[in-house]
Amino acid sequence: MEKFDSQKHLQLASHLPFSYYSLPLYLDFSAYLLPRNNERVIVTQDLYYPHEFPAIFLPQNPENWDNFIFPGWAL
Secondary structure, three states: OOOOOOOOOHHHOOOOOOEEEEEHHHHHHHEEEEEOOOEEEEEEOOOOOOOOOOEOOOOOOHHHHOOOOOOOOOO
């Protein structure tokens, strides 16, 4: 796992949808990059469960969809 740095990962951040969570300031503060299935998934540390890292955005690779919990998607 690698800490997100907007200077190094500008190319990756440019493909994100527009939202508060895609701002470089927010990503630099709270995001990490987790390599899974030949993709770098942008995750953040859960406040209530500090050993879990939910994905901020839906990964492009469908194989990664089952491996990550998305905030706000719980039923």
